Amino acid sequence: MEIQINPTRMELNRLKGRLTMAQRGHKLLKDKRDELMRKFLELIRENKDLRISVEEKLSRSFANFLLAQAVMSGETMEEAIMFPQARVELDVEEKNLMSVRVPQFIQQHQEDESGNVYPYGFANTSAELDTSIAALAEVLPQVIKLAEVEKAVSLLADEIDKTRRRVNALEHVLIPQLISTIKYISMKLDEAERSSLVRLMKIKDIVRGEEVG
Amino acid sequence: MSMYKMAVIGDKDSILGFKSLGVATYPVTGEEEVPRVLNRVTREKYAVVCITENAAQQVTAQLEELNQKMLPAVLLIPNNQGTLGLGMEQIRKNAEKAIGADILFGKEGSQL
Numbered sequence: 001m002e003i004q005i006n007p008t009r010m011e012l013n014r015l016k017g018r019l020t021m022a023q024r025g026h027k028l029l030k031d032k033r034d035e036l037m038r039k040f041l042e043l044i045r046e047n048k049d050l051r052i053s054v055e056e057k058l059s060r061s062f063a064n065f066l067l068a069q070a071v072m073s074g075e076t077m078e079e080a081i082m083f084p085q086a087r088v089e090l091d092v093e094e095k096n097l098m099s100v101r102v103p104q105f106i107q108q109h110q111e112d113e114s115g116n117v118y119p120y121g122f123a124n125t126s127a128e129l130d131t132s133i134a135a136l137a138e139v140l141p142q143v144i145k146l147a148e149v150e151k152a153v154s155l156l157a158d159e160i161d162k163t164r165r166r167v168n169a170l171e172h173v174l175i176p177q178l179i180s181t182i183k184y185i186s187m188k189l190d191e192a193e194r195s196s197l198v199r200l201m202k203i204k205d206i207v208r209g210e211e212v213g
Numbered sequence: 214m215s216m217y218k219m220a221v222i223g224d225k226d227s228i229l230g231f232k233s234l235g236v237a238t239y240p241v242t243g244e245e246e247v248p249r250v251l252n253r254v255t256r257e258k259y260a261v262v263c264i265t266e267n268a269a270q271q272v273t274a275q276l277e278e279l280n281q282k283m284l285p286a287v288l289l290i291p292n293n294q295g296t297l298g299l300g301m302e303q304i305r306k307n308a309e310k311a312i313g314a315d316i317l318f319g320k321e322g323s324q325l
Contacts, residue, residue, distance in 0.1 A: 091216065
């Protein structure tokens with residue numbers, strides 16, 4: 001497959017320039033892909049482990065919560081947690097991973113001085129609710145961390161996919177195309193050179209023949 | 214820099230506990246409600262949005278779109294009935310997309 005082009009020396013030089021450029025780009029992109037992949041592998045393992053632990057802890061907290069719901073009446077329950085003590089606030093910073101912008105979440109602690117996570121008094125509530133909420137408060141930082149890691153993983157996966165497509169397009173389409181076109185032009189040029197050489201020799205023969213005759 | 218918040222979407226019984234920690238909760242009751250609630254949540258300043266797997270099933274296309282953006286980070290969490298494995302599925306999909314093979318849960322032989 002060749003690019004349709006006039007077989008001139010100008011074009012040949014231009015194509016040669018494009019070829020070196022494409023090869024350089026290919027190499028850089030390949031390096032980028034490899035580095036992205038390395039980061040990705042690191043993160044995805046962390047992602048998996050973290051998710052397993054978070055899911056397990058959440059489930060446990062939910063189980064306690066169900067118990068609490070069974071022991072307490074719905075109204076007392078709602079009343080108890082209606083006005084939360086703390087507010088979860090997050091600071092978001094951007095981190096640059098190989099020019100992929102990933103968010104980093106920093107939790108701002110706004111609990112009161114006692115470090116109390118329960119928004120209610122202990123009088124009307126059951127112990128199951130306490131355990132459930134304590135467990136939930138414990139996983140929360142992990143949940144936030146998981147959100148961060150999972151986001152990074154999915155953004156990286158997108159970027160790797162894109163980079164790989166580019167690398168493949170360069171490697172399997174553009175570069176072979178350029179090489180074959182360059183070959184085609186240089187063959188054309190050689191051919192033209194040979195034909196002009198032959199023509200000169202022929203003319204010389206004719207001229208010499210006339211001189212003798 | 215202004216602060217971002219955190220939100221949870223899901224059935225009321227599952228997410229009520231989060232409320233006590235100061236996470237904004239958006240209970241949904243019916244399936245049709247989920248897309249609307251998610252829309253409202255994404256328009257506000259939330260950095261982390263947790264959504265139960267049950268609710269997430271109603272809005273897969275929307276979540277796919279959100280995954281491409283930097284914020285908010287959407288996190289699938291199990292509900293009080295236990296996990297559906299969708300969160301893990303997401304990780305597996307990401308691995309497959311990036312590497313071309315499933316290295317985490319598949320056969321170890323295909324490891325790159």
